[in-house]
Amino acid sequence: MGTITWDTNAVNDLALDFRGDLVHPGDASYDELRRVWNGSIDRRPGLIARCTGVADIRSALAFARRTGGPVAVRGGGHSFPGHSTCDGGVLLDLALLKGIRVDPVRRTARAQAGVLLGELDRETQAFGLATPSGIVTHTGLAGLTLGGGIGWLMRKYGLSIDNLISVDVVTAEGELVTASEDANADLFWGIRGGGGNFGIVTEFEFRLHPVGPIVYARPVMWPMERSAELLRFYRDWITDIPDELTTAVIHRWIPALPTIPTEFHGRPVVVIVACYAGAVEDGEQVIAPLKAFAPPLLDLCLPKPFVAHQAMFDPSFPHGWWYYMRACDVAELSDEVVDIAAARGLAINSPLTSYPIFHLGGAISRVPADSTAFGDRSSGHTFNFVGATTGPDGFPAEREWVRDSWRAIEPHQSGAYVNFLTDEGEDRIRSAYGASTYDKLQDLKRKYDPDNLFHLNQNIPPH
Ligand SMILES: Cc1cc2nc3c(=O)[nH]c(=O)nc-3n(C[C@H](O)[C@H](O)[C@H](O)COP(=O)(O)OP(=O)(O)OC[C@H]3O[C@@H](n4cnc5c(N)ncnc54)[C@H](O)[C@@H]3O)c2cc1C
Numbered sequence: 001m002g003t004i005t006w007d008t009n010a011v012n013d014l015a016l017d018f019r020g021d022l023v024h025p026g027d028a029s030y031d032e033l034r035r036v037w038n039g040s041i042d043r044r045p046g047l048i049a050r051c052t053g054v055a056d057i058r059s060a061l062a063f064a065r066r067t068g069g070p071v072a073v074r075g076g077g078h079s080f081p082g083h084s085t086c087d088g089g090v091l092l093d094l095a096l097l098k099g100i101r102v103d104p105v106r107r108t109a110r111a112q113a114g115v116l117l118g119e120l121d122r123e124t125q126a127f128g129l130a131t132p133s134g135i136v137t138h139t140g141l142a143g144l145t146l147g148g149g150i151g152w153l154m155r156k157y158g159l160s161i162d163n164l165i166s167v168d169v170v171t172a173e174g175e176l177v178t179a180s181e182d183a184n185a186d187l188f189w190g191i192r193g194g195g196g197n198f199g200i201v202t203e204f205e206f207r208l209h210p211v212g213p214i215v216y217a218r219p220v221m222w223p224m225e226r227s228a229e230l231l232r233f234y235r236d237w238i239t240d241i242p243d244e245l246t247t248a249v250i251h252r253w254i255p256a257l258p259t260i261p262t263e264f265h266g267r268p269v270v271v272i273v274a275c276y277a278g279a280v281e282d283g284e285q286v287i288a289p290l291k292a293f294a295p296p297l298l299d300l301c302l303p304k305p306f307v308a309h310q311a312m313f314d315p316s317f318p319h320g321w322w323y324y325m326r327a328c329d330v331a332e333l334s335d336e337v338v339d340i341a342a343a344r345g346l347a348i349n350s351p352l353t354s355y356p357i358f359h360l361g362g363a364i365s366r367v368p369a370d371s372t373a374f375g376d377r378s379s380g381h382t383f384n385f386v387g388a389t390t391g392p393d394g395f396p397a398e399r400e401w402v403r404d405s406w407r408a409i410e411p412h413q414s415g416a417y418v419n420f421l422t423d424e425g426e427d428r429i430r431s432a433y434g435a436s437t438y439d440k441l442q443d444l445k446r447k448y449d450p451d452n453l454f455h456l457n458q459n460i461p462p463h
Helices: 008-016 030-034 054-067 117-125 141-147 185-191 224-240 280-291 306-310 335-346 395-412 426-433 435-448
Strands: 021-023 047-050 071-074 090-093 100-103 108-112 164-170 176-180 200-207 214-223 245-253 268-276 302-305 322-330 355-359 381-389 413-415
Touching (some): 047 054, 054 164, 054 200, 214 280, 214 306, 268 335, 322 395
Parallel strands (some): 071 090
Antiparallel strands (some): 021 047, 100 108, 214 268, 214 302, 245 355, 322 381, 355 381
């Protein structure tokens, strides 16, 4: 991408009207700030506007409209396909918006758009409270919530969006509006699943629930060759577990972490990670039959601080590695799905590549389908094939493992979660939402962003 030449007057006007930093190509911090979590994405925005509040967001948006460049919006920077950066346009970096306020009496929390999952947990857990979010603490709260938000509390308390009370949004026209069940209810519906299509959310208000601070959680591991047998046991066992328990089955090689004895490092395993969002003694009882399936190779499922459990996967997905991901939902773990799952595990040929299968259902499936813009709430499981390397070396082979895995499971897919899509085209986005939700989202887009200013996302073009 060549050097961008902005209209000098527009740049000068913005500089006078902006409190945060404006970072241009060539500035000392530019290369650091243009990076996103996925190291395989290498883009060069024409300007990085590090916003300090709503006023800066409005000024940067006005600049983007005036100069006509593309607009990228960044929360935590964890979009797999790199939607929170761009070549040549304006990047609104919201990372400085870190305000969090917990009201322990009303059991609510307000969090600004630059907050990461671990930062919110830290504040809410100070009062023994939490709201459902994701499984890696350095993920951005904003992008995760706007797509739905699945994680360890979801079967008990629903998706992140099911716990949203209100949002403050700067629209494409630069207007600040609040959206909730009572105000701009159409926007509130669309924000809950429709991603960043309708405006820039500056602040979220969530409901909180008593969680931990100690929970019965973490992984139990068996040798990978027992995968098919374990998955058959697991699918029967989960038909009868309480909503407090959320689990994921993970195929991978044991990572070389200091918390794991070295003799286990690199062993291919099938892992069930559990989190019981209730009393520790109850969790121990509920999980006991799983541990009795067969003597585990390694059993790390014990009482643990909830915040430690939330951070468990952080070292497996560090910033800067190269990642490629494909994902889809399945209705159930049929015999065919189990056999594919086991075969794809055995085909892993890298210590960094892995895939979780999250168990959905519970509270997620009890929220009426049309009350939010989230896609299919009836799916039983979501597959998430993640190929990873530390840099370009070996990346094509891991990407091929992901593609082969996805092709194998595709005939059994029942839907997809938008936050797990890569750049897969409009038909795939439409099918992730379902036709009627997608139509309604297109109408809403016409109302709030008719020019598709916010198109660097899982885009819903206006009708
Ligand atoms: C390591 C890792 C673990 C993950 N784990 C989970 C998980 O457990 N559960 C889950 O549900 N998802 C998970 N995801 C997927 C995650 O939800 C998405 O990648 C999400 O987009 C990340 O949000 P972000 O703010 O970090 O991303 P960003 O890349 O900053 O943004 C993603 C998209 O949201 C838009 N956006 C960001 N902030 C705003 C805002 N304030 N207003 C409007 N639009 C905005 C961006 O423009 C972009 O289109 C994970 C992703 C990664 C990389």
